[in-house]
Each structure stands twice: as C-alpha cells, then as structure tokens.
C-alpha cells in the first residue's frame with residue numbers, strides 16, 4: 084500500500100501509541116480479576132480507578148458517576164432503555180432529534196414497540212435542533228430528552244446547554260450522545276445540565292470495544308447487564324481492564340492535547356472547506372459553517388454518486404466516507420442529510436472528510452487536487468450533468 088491519507092476519523096481513529104503502551108502490561112503482567120482480594124487483582128482495580136478518575140475529571144463529574152461499557156452503542160442503549168424502564172410510572176414519552184445516531188434512533192423505535200411514545204424534533208438547514216419545537220413537544224408524561232452533542236455526519240454542534248436548561252426547568256432527564264464531541268470539545272456536565280452522557284474509546288484514539296456512560300448521582304437507572312456486582316451492580320461482567328486503562332490514557336491525552344490539536348484541525352478544515360467551495364463548482368457544505376466539530380467537513384457535489392467518488396478516492400489512497408459507515412452498503416440516502424432538507428439526488432453525492440492531528444496542509448492540497456480531477460471526471464460521465472449543461476447554455 085502506498086501513502087494513505089486517512090480522513091475518516093469520525094468512523095474510528097488510530098489507537099495512539101502511548102495508549103497501546105499503557106494497555107500492554109494489563110494483558111500479560113497485571114492480568115488479575117479486579118474483584119479478587121490478592122495483590123494481582125488489586126493492581127487491576129487500582130488501574131481501573133485511575134481511569135475512572137481521569138474521565139470524571141475531564142467532565143467535572145464524580146468518579147462513582149462513571150460506568151464502563153463496551154462502547155457508544157451500549158451506552159446509548161443503556162441510557163434510553165434503563166431510564167425508560169425506571170421512570171415508566173412517571174410517564175412514557177421521550178424526546179429526541181431526527182439526526183441522532185442509529186444507536187439512539189433504533190433504540191427509540193424499539194421503545195415505541197414497547198409502549199413508549201417518541202417525538203423526533205426537526206433540525207434547521209444547518210442541522211441545529213429547533214428549540215421552539217423541542218419546548219412544544221414537552222408533555223407532563225415526558226421523562227427523557229436525548230440529543231447528541233455533535234452530529235457524526237455533518238459535524239454540527241447542538242445547543243446542549245439550552246437543551247439541558249429546558250429539560251431541567253421541566254423536571255425532565257437529559258441524556259446526550261457525546262461520542263463525537265468528547266475529546267474534541269470541552270464538556271462540563273454541570274454547566275450543560277447533563278444527567279447522562281455516552282462516549283466511546285475508539286473515537287478518541289483509544290481502543291475499540293470500550294466506552295462509558297456518565298450517570299448523574301440520583302438518577303434512577305436500572306441495571307443493564309445482570310450478574311456480578313461490578314460497576315456498582317449496574318453492569319455485570321469481569322471488567323475489561325486493558326480497555327479501561329486504554330480509555331483512561333486516551334482521555335488524558337485528548338484533554339491535554341485538545342487546545343493545540345483542535346486549533347490546528349480547525350485551521351486545516353477551514354482551508355479545505357474554502358478551497359473546495361471555491362474551486363469545485365456546484366458544491367455545497369453540509370452542516371453549520373462555524374458551529375461544527377473541529378475536524379469535520381461534509382460536502383455535496385451535484386451530479387455525482389458519493390459511492391463512486393469514494394472508490395476513486397480510495398484508488399488514490401484517500402479514505403473518506405459518504406454519510407455514515409453504518410449506512411454504507413445501503414442505497415438509502417443518509418437520514419441526517421434528508422433532515423437538513425437535501426433532495427435525494429444531492430444527498431447521494433455527499434462526502435464526509437474528518438481530519439486528525441496527523442493530517443498536514445500538503446495532504447489537504449493533494450486531496451483537493453485529486454477531488455477536483457475525480458469530480459470533473461465523474462461529471463463528464465453523468466447524463467444528469469450533460470442535460471444540465473445543455474439547458475444552461
């Protein structure tokens with residue numbers, strides 16, 4: 084394989100070498116079960132507690148409010164299903180947005196089949212949730228509002244503080260899927276009125292298959308996995324100590340490098356967005372121009388199929404994504420792009436490029452030059468484009 088330019092960091096990230104390094108001793112040296120009394124088990128427990136402290140510190144939370152899970156999807160499932168269950172006597176209504184990750188949307192559909200009612204609030208053309216609609220959706224039976232911190236496809240940051248305030252003024256719990264935002268945006272759970280927050284290791288240069296759910300003290304939430312007494316009896320199973328240590332190391336790294344890393348990414352992101360919009364005609368940026376994740380750009384190129392674009396970029400060593408990896412392989416356009424009002428044909432020609440700190444300006448220049456050539460070539464083969472050009476002559 085020649086040089087690869089990896090621009091799919093919203094799908095997953097490279098595990099940082101120092102994270103791998105921190106994990107290694109917990110496979111072969113300190114392999115004890117954290118629930119045992121002897122010293123070997125104690126080493127595992129100590130490492131786990133340290134990771135919990137690092138994560139709690141990063142969020143302004145208490146250590147005993149952090150529960151380890153197997154990742155973002157599990158945390159989202161847990162937050163929704165277990166609060167629905169615990170607060171059923173109070174009400175059966177949940178509010179979320181139309182642009183959530185499928186870990187939220189499909190869980191909501193499951194809950195709807197089990198007697199819950201869900202309101203899916205609209206977003207505006209930039210992907211920001213409509214707060215007036217959210218307020219109007221509140222009923223006496225509303226038990227939970229779940230809105231993502233930042234969207235995984237178009238990068239838009241949601242007005243989390245305002246949503247948290249609305250939830251708490253109305254005595255409603257507030258959960259946020261912060262899988263994309265955590266590690267890129269400073270988050271304080273008190274400032275944002277967050278009761279539950281989902282995050283995942285592999286989206287922030289940590290290992291795959293480990294994540295956590297923050298649950299504010301006092302929130303009634305049922306156990307998600309029944310069995311042993313791990314995670315304060317709420318999530319049974321022998322702890323994934325290497326994963327937990329890796330997650331702790333990744334969070335520490337993300338917090339200490341955040342300022343420098345994200346300002347560099349924002350600069351390159353904006354450079355790329357400006358050039359692509361200026362140099363490639365019939366192109367639009369999806370998501371808010373400024374209220375977006377530091378590393379996210381999402382474009383739609385008219386008259387083009389996103390999948391063909393991805394394949395041709397791959398042949399040049401460039402990894403990107405059309406919409407989200409979860410929907411790749413299906414021909415339905417992304418629910419997020421439809422929710423911001425894009426017609427099907429434009430949604431189909433979309434490309435998400437998500438940066439990391441390893442990406443350089445030279446990489447971006449190469450990507451832009453390559454994109455220009457590929458878009459031109461694909462358009463030259465497109466009957467739609469030919470028609471359009473004939474008509475506009």
Ligand SMILES: *Cc1c(COP(=O)(O)O)cnc(C)c1O
Pocket residue numbers: 093094153154155156157159184186231233234235260261262263283284285286292294
């Ligand atoms: C990736 C992602 C998830 C799922 O996390 P996993 O750890 O892969 O299960 C959930 N929500 C958002 C917003 C994501 O980007």
